Amino acid sequence: MSDTDTRYDHVFRNALVFDGTGAPPFTADVAVNGERIAAVEPPGTIAAAAGRSEKDIAGRALSPGFIDAHTHDDRIVLDAPDMLPKISQGVTTVVAGNCGISLAPVTFDAYPPAPLNLLGGPEAYQFPRFADYARAIADIVPAVNVAALIGHSSLRLATMPDVKVPATPGQIEAMLDLADEAMESGAAGFSTGLFYPTNAAAGIDEVAPIAARFAGHGGVYATHMRDEMDKVIDSIDEALVTAGRARAQLIISHHKCAHPRNWGRTRETLPKIEAASKRQPVAIDCYPYIAGSTNLRMDLVTNDYRIMIAWSTPHPEMGGRDLADIAAEWGVDIHEAARRLDPAGAIYFQMDEDDVRRVMSFPLAMIGSDGLPHDAHPHPRLYGTFPRVIGHYARDEGLFPLETAIRKMTGLTAETFRLRDRGRIAPGFFADLAVFDPATIIDRATYDDPRVVSAGIDEVYVNGTLSYVAGRGVVGRAGRLVGGKNGPPPTAS
Ligand SMILES: [Zn+2]
Incomplete structure (x- = not known):
């Protein structure tokens, strides 16, 4: 030519x-x-x-440009729209609103409960309708594109006085109205965080009809499953049944088999997901590290793995220090130390390197950082995920070819999340x-x-x-x- x-x-x-x-x-x-x-x-x-x-x-x-399949960047794209942690890795699109947590459509009078507090206090939640959030994105013009999922915890807190119980039919109707509004205003789908107390009371009968409504508008369904430890297989079954009933593209978030007693069990979970993929659309996302990060939760505090503090409201000086060292310094056990640090965030070294590699190598695995941009001492995945997959795992370790690494962060992700004309x-x-x-x-x-x-x-x-x-x-x-x-x-x- x-x-x-x-x-x-x-x-x-x-x-x-x-x-x-x-x-x-x-x-x-x-x-x-x-x-x-x-x-x-x-x-x-x-x-x-x-x-x-x-x-x-x-x-x-x-x-x-890389597509970060799993983020909590809902607020940082507005507060720090240069998005340096992501764009400096080559990321051009972030999928926000994961794990049931989205900035819209919900507001709070008091401090939002965990895990919604991972995005900030009541001042962060200013968007009673998704259209309000969409307008804020259009006004600020962040450096990266945003595919916005709507979180089930956010929908529940917007429509239910008590999120410790299943939603009533009327409350589900109210969530469906919010789903319609969000998808008509440019949202990309739905997420749950069934592991979290704000979402855990929702069973398949609550989640499936909401996921179906999002899917009817072309939205996907991503889930931080109920259990990523001993009951991980049951949780995969729940996710598959829910998405199947909803006729939704399923994304199993940050797939892992956590806690030393479950190490190696990706040999069970991945073949199960592979088999299901013959029957229904399913993909997973993962980050290239053996540690996860979320709120400091009393049920995750143990001596079985290392725990590092990412932030603490009463003790901000402890960010970046190990819980065991803090406990020793205070002359208390780790459980008492955790109580004194709460509310706080933590980094949990709870995965096995072989599992991490097996998950990352899985053909249906996309790369998602799960970085927490508001943490005082964040997990390094916030700044390092994509170059680490390419440079460390693909090039230096030879885990898979570079073109496979790139596919997991571009074409596969765009297809899965239905990001039209992107990823190639x-x-x-x-x-x-x-x-x-x-x-x-x-x-x-x-x-x-x-x-x-x-x-x-x-x-x-x-x-x-x-x-x-x-x-x-x-x-x-x-x-x-x-x-x-x-x-x-x-x-x-
Ligand atoms: Zn999650």
């Missing part, structure tokens, strides 16, 4: 293209016009000087792009020093706009709501 007349906004020459499908990389010239990819051609085929911006990126990888490098797709050095990309955030940006990411583009440059930081913001009804009708090949 000789496009001598064509003028593009950006042309990348000699890019090593990972196209998001899982296919091996190939060298190409890639042209962008406006918000979309206009051409992917063999090197030298696009006319010289056809781009207003011309970059020879020989030796560098060009991939779709092909003509017609949105120009969400990451330029990185496949030889040096690596995470640098650690448990002791978690707020460190990763190495090897050169440039990130969102909707065709240059948004992040290594060494300069965030240079543009062009994100928007995606998923659900958002976006134009399909045009991509």
